Amino acid sequence: MSETRGSHSKHEDMELNRGPWTVEEDKLLTRYIACHGEGRWNLLARCSGLRRTGKSCRLRWLNYLKPDVRRGNLTPEEQLLILELHSKWGNRWSRIAHHLPGRTDNEIKNYWRTRVQKQARQLKVDANSAKFRDAVRCYWMPRLLQKFGSSQTMQYSLEANTNTTISDRVQHRPCVEIINPSMQRCQLGSSSSHEPQVPENRSSVFPPLPANMSEFPWRASDEIPGVAFNLFSSGFSMNNAYDLGTCDLTPVSASAPIYSDLAYGTDNNDCSNYNGDNLWSMDELCDMLKSYVSGADTKVPFSDHNS
DNA sequence: AAAACTCGCAACCGCCTAAAT
DNA sequence: TATTTAGGCGGTTGCGAGTTT
Incomplete structure (x- = not known):
């Protein structure tokens, strides 16, 4: 009993x-x-x-x-692994924990509930929804990889069968492989660390461009009045830009047009804690969308889209 | 300065399954 | 084969500390 x-x-x-x-x-x-x-x-x-x-x-x-229990904040690579493994296995905390040496299922569960689910709540999406998984894969994970990979040689592979376990790979950096097919376009390390990451399922994430944005190059000074980038709307909006530089998907208020060099916003929708490093700049958005275009198998005729 | 609120995390609960009897 | 026991797992709760109002 x-x-x-x-x-x-x-x-x-x-x-x-x-x-x-x-x-x-x-x-x-x-x-x-x-x-x-x-x-x-x-x-x-x-x-x-x-x-x-x-x-x-x-x-x-x-x-x-237990002596081998690791304490303290999860490293970016550990967070990345949790996101990756959770996308594959769901709430199998113990199974996930086996791939993070020294971390307990309880700790991972707490991380998921306090950090990840919080982001989903703030975005008003279900943490288990495809939308949220897309956002995690396409934005959060690459940002973690940038943090993780800034001083590492990063390598992606689609091969699931390797001679080492995932936890081995976490322990024995810098050769880390992420085995999520949805990230196959998200390469990092071979070029600039600011290389934009292109989601596989672009159409679900990138809204159609307005006509006046259909040609490159764009510059930060290009005027696209009142436009911010909203991952979860079908178009563009002044609100709900997302602070991904901190690996947060926290909605922020674009209280100044995001076409200025840097966007503004904080968790509390004011500008007092402005930190340009933590927000997407318009340059980054432009880079990302440029990459979206250049990465398309068939070039997307943006001008055909009328949102 | 204090009350209200939020967050992170340790601990508990109840269910389930495998092993032992 | 049925019952009991031990251990594992995922969900939930409650508390202390920090932050905001």
Whole structure:
């Protein structure tokens, strides 16, 4: 029978410690495991003197006390791997955790809920929707790769079968391979680190261009009044530019036209925390769209689009 | 300065499955 | 073969710290 609340008598429940572990409890658990090894958690709970359930002991050990547990912020490459593996496997936290040495399923789950789902909420899209997955693949992941790859040699491959595991590849940089076919056009490293990334499913992400933007080259000074780039609308809008420089998909308010050299905006829709490095500039948008055009198998006749 | 709010994370809960009896 | 037990997993909760109002 599983160790549920109902499997204990009231008396037993009252004797059990709950909540945060004390230093003494940690010492006791660590010492016991040092002598007897891991496993047999219920026996451990009974014999160690800890007034905890076996499950609680197991969790405390695996998620916190075990020596190889890594603590601290997830690195960009770890975040990237989580995004990548989650897109393949969904909420299989334990399975994902196996590919991130030292990270626990709990930590990864927390990361997903607090960071990733937050972005989806703010964008008002379902975190499991195709739209959000596209955005993650096409914008967030490449930005992480830029962070990750700025001092690395990056290499993409579509080959899923390699001699090393993904976690090996995370541990043994710089040769990292991302095995998501949807990113096959998202190359980085061979040229400028600001090389735009082109989504596979362009039409779902890039809106049609207005007629006056159908010719290149564009410059930051080109006037496209009141136009901002909205990933999730069918056209252009003043609002909802996205701060992707920080790997956030947080909507920001384009309180100044984004065709100026740098866009403005923060989480709180004011300009007080303006930081040009953290926002897409119009140059970047132009580069991205240029790349969209040049990367098309059949050149897209933008002028034919009338949004 | 304090109340309200948000965030990150450790811990718990309940369900499920495999192993043991 | 049926029942019991232990352990694993994903979802959820609650608390402390930090931030905003």
